[in-house]
Amino acid sequence: MRATQLYAPTLREYPAEAELVSHKLMLKAGLIRKAAGGVYSYLPLGWRTIRKIEQIIREEMDAKGGQEIMMPIIQPAEYWKESGRWAVYGDEMMRMKDRHGREFCLGPTHEEMITTLIRSEVRSYKQLPLMLYQIQNKYRDEIRPRFGLMRSREFIMKDLYSFDADIDGMNISYQKMYDAYDRIFTRCGLKFRPVEADNGAIGGGHSHEFTVLAPSGESSIAYCESCDYAASDEKAELKVIHSQEEELKSLEKVLTPNCHTIEMVKDYLNVPIEKTIKAVAFQDDDGRLILAFVRGDHEVNEIKILNAVEGALHLHMAEESAITEAGGCAGFMSPIGLKDGTIVVVDSTVMEMYNAVAGANEVDKHYINVTPKRDFNSEKIIITDIRMVKEGDPCPHCGQPLKMTRGIEVGQVFTLGNKYSKSLNATFLDENGKEKFFEMGCYGIGVGRTMAAAIEQHNDEFGIIWPRAIAPFEVVVVPVNAKNEDQLEYSEKIYEELKAAGVDTLLDDRRDRAGVKFNDCDLIGYPIRITVSPKGIAEDTVEVKIRKNGEVHIFNRNEYKDKVIELLKNL
């Protein structure tokens, strides 16, 4: 490819709309352009990178026995109504009607499509296991699209679905995909961690998120440096923290005027925050009040509460009237003295406290010397781990302090079990002739997000620094002055030689000044730049500059090709 024929409109300045460095660079380097909020066009350079990422994904999916297919973007509502998700999915689903009034949606995901496809085709266990995937646009009408390709409404996703005859088979498929994802993101040159994730409403299975480590990421993860443990902040399991045992004092109600917050209570009563119990009141979709109690210095984890309370799907902050109705008092809430039937979830660590401070369900009053083991009616409350992890919490595997970091979720692997095969009635006959539901898994990768994450992780003040495997071109050949016949001719030869050797090369034959071209090269981030100058031609040497570290090598003409290929292996 020649730069004079390449549509790569680089900008002098950053567009004002971009905030995140990857978003700014993608616009400035001419990789993408915005069409509408969360909707983008990919320009040639951006698309080349997308296609390289897709190719890596294809190779690794195929290596594990995946087969590529293509399903429709436009999906009939009937399948979604059958699985029950037409009603559940909400505003995030882009819906439409055809001229006859039939309802459709633009696919946000494809469990319904693949399951209904398979149920009418696959009849026997002999046809299993089966792994099918596609790389295609997905549509989710995000509440707030932002950060360019990081959170868009139309985005490219690889989604693979596995079908197995039993749970063991499903787990083998899961492990295959886990391994494939590890290879994919490694090949893309990313620093990432697979983290244990919550699999929400589906339950019972495994889920890992593949998270690229980046301070700008939207996900928060906890990880251990001593062992391999890593989990999303919502998922991280926490051990009970045992308090120092104390002689029990008798429960006492004290006046705490205007102390609505735990901070005010601890200051007013002059007790350490670790000796306080705080309450958070939620209501679920059915309006049921759910009261959660954690130690004063801890935060409640809503996901864990949802998992702990049967039938709860979403939580929102409780109305004050609901609290009053249950016998509680906002700001002074306590598990002691609530009406029977109120759902109370208490963090395990709270149950280990002695002589603590908690609300008294009366305005301006708190209890002191609360010892939950003695004072809470443990038969009527749910006791489990409901707190949010924080830096320094002990690792659930090895006990060492956990660290927290931020990351970008680029992929997720998920076991589904028979959730969809059951709701969509997809069955096969096993070796005993018995009808069984498929055991499924689904595995997604955000392709555009992977590109954005790579930039987020590999850039400097001059621009992008592409990992070789996903660079739009591996090498750029730049004649210092392309109007000079000798330089252009010499550059062409180098370009042809590298191309013949299988190196993905761009010839920057633009008749611009050297500085302009160098700046564009740095901005776009080709891993290697070869500069052709009169001096090099006279000496018959080739100047090779590494984008990543700025190193310059001068090679003899007869050896440069092998050297460049060697250098590329480490970029």
Next chain:
RNA sequence: CGGGGCAUAGCGCAGUUUGGUAGCGCACUUCGCUUGGGACGAAGGGGUCGAGUGUUCGAAUCACUCUGCUCCGACCA
């Protein structure tokens, strides 16, 4: 949906307070000159000032409405 900010040429911005000729830098076109880190000179092209309604002799500027973008909170690849 709630709360803040913004909308003027492809990009970045001034002009709006105090109503009166549409501006600057970069980019673009042509010519000249220049070529190892975003040169220089000359001459040009490009705008229904986000949309609509109103006030006014006169609106980019004032008022109202709408739309879009963007940032902060609940979602997810």
